[in-house]
Amino acid sequence: MSEGTLDRRAVAATLLKDPGDLLVVTGLGSTTYDAGAAGDRDENFYLWGAMGGAAMIGLGLALAQPKRRVLVMTGDGEMLMGMGSLASVAAQRPDNLSIAVFDNARFGETGAQRSHTAYSTDLGAVAAACGWRDTVQARTMAEVEALAPRLRREALFAVIKISADEVPRFLPPRDGAQLATRFRRSIGVAEP
Amino acid sequence: MTQLEWQAAVFAELKRAGIRQVGYVPDAGHAELIEAAHADNDMRAVVLTTEEEGIALAAGAWLGGQRSVLLMQSSGVGNCINMLSLPINCRMPFLTLVTMRGEWGEFNPWQVPMGSATPGVLERAGVHVHRVDRPEDAADTVVAAASLAFDSRVPVAVLFSQRLIGAKVFVK
Numbered sequence: 207m208s209e210g211t212l213d214r215r216a217v218a219a220t221l222l223k224d225p226g227d228l229l230v231v232t233g234l235g236s237t238t239y240d241a242g243a244a245g246d247r248d249e250n251f252y253l254w255g256a257m258g259g260a261a262m263i264g265l266g267l268a269l270a271q272p273k274r275r276v277l278v279m280t281g282d283g284e285m286l287m288g289m290g291s292l293a294s295v296a297a298q299r300p301d302n303l304s305i306a307v308f309d310n311a312r313f314g315e316t317g318a319q320r321s322h323t324a325y326s327t328d329l330g331a332v333a334a335a336c337g338w339r340d341t342v343q344a345r346t347m348a349e350v351e352a353l354a355p356r357l358r359r360e361a362l363f364a365v366i367k368i369s370a371d372e373v374p375r376f377l378p379p380r381d382g383a384q385l386a387t388r389f390r391r392s393i394g395v396a397e398p
Numbered sequence: 399m400t401q402l403e404w405q406a407a408v409f410a411e412l413k414r415a416g417i418r419q420v421g422y423v424p425d426a427g428h429a430e431l432i433e434a435a436h437a438d439n440d441m442r443a444v445v446l447t448t449e450e451e452g453i454a455l456a457a458g459a460w461l462g463g464q465r466s467v468l469l470m471q472s473s474g475v476g477n478c479i480n481m482l483s484l485p486i487n488c489r490m491p492f493l494t495l496v497t498m499r500g501e502w503g504e505f506n507p508w509q510v511p512m513g514s515a516t517p518g519v520l521e522r523a524g525v526h527v528h529r530v531d532r533p534e535d536a537a538d539t540v541v542a543a544a545s546l547a548f549d550s551r552v553p554v555a556v557l558f559s560q561r562l563i564g565a566k567v568f569v570k
Contacts, residue, residue: 231458251461253484255480255483255484255487256453256454256457256480256481256483256484257480258450258454258481259450259451259453259454259457259481259484260454261454262451262452262454262455262458263454263455263457263458263461263484264458265444265455265458266419266454266455266456266457266458266459266460266461266462266464266466267458267459267461267462268458268462269418269419269442269444269458269459269462269464270418270419270458270459270461270462270463270464271462271463274462288451288454290446290447290448290451291447291451291454293447294444294445294446294447294451294455297444297445298442298444382484382487382488382489383487383488383489385488386460386461386488386489386490387489389461390460390461390463393462393463394463395462395463
């Protein structure tokens, strides 16, 4: 399968530009760094572990906050580990949740081993088969620009073909209790 | 007290505890709870493909201000271990109700290894474990477990023993 060329930080900056009250969940690994690099904010919940859990955290959050928009940003490896959650999310049909997979066809955190998307797997087709009605793939920045508002408006599953090139590390906060508390406070559900 | 009665009492306590999202991988021992959750307008029943999804679901619910419970059988506990780092690291509550297999009149030997390991594995992973052997203790135990989980924000599992739920009958 042909590999992506897009700069992941440019993609993240485009998707998270003027985020407003967008609620963001990022998957273990590089999408956590990408979202932090685009601008740390209380409404970002970064995973530093719990691989495979990003989409389901997005679902629980979207069901609990039906009036807010939720965007899950994760990598191909993290999405592959939680592939069953594509079925579990689709079965609930939340209309306020989108998922953007940054697909570099690599396990970037662990030595850039090729992932299933490098060999054979089309995550967009998997999502569609699980019942996601709208799936899209982006290979150019123009397509990413067009995608950004749709991710905040529709229930969309997007695969963005990014380059496997390494980018400078950006390390957002990783204290889970602090991340959870500031997130809950920012949306007004924290205990006093 | 019949199975229907104690399960109805457990469901009533989940309602009273403010549970809004019910993640589940089906088990015959949870059938009444699952049906009741689907029928309740204030609850969302979420069918899962694997048990650890329910831990992530509960974390998302908590981030959004709702309470969740995970229903599973003991065979699913092993699937959950790494995902338990999520509520533990984030000081989030987590409540799961686990029906036990492999311990009382079990016919299927494939249920025995995970069933035997379930309490120890949960405890080693940092989960507080309560066990229910008698129907009259079920609702009270769920009340206590929900309070521990949501008030003290720790992971808590309630194990419903196989003697309580009744061994699955394969040959009638």
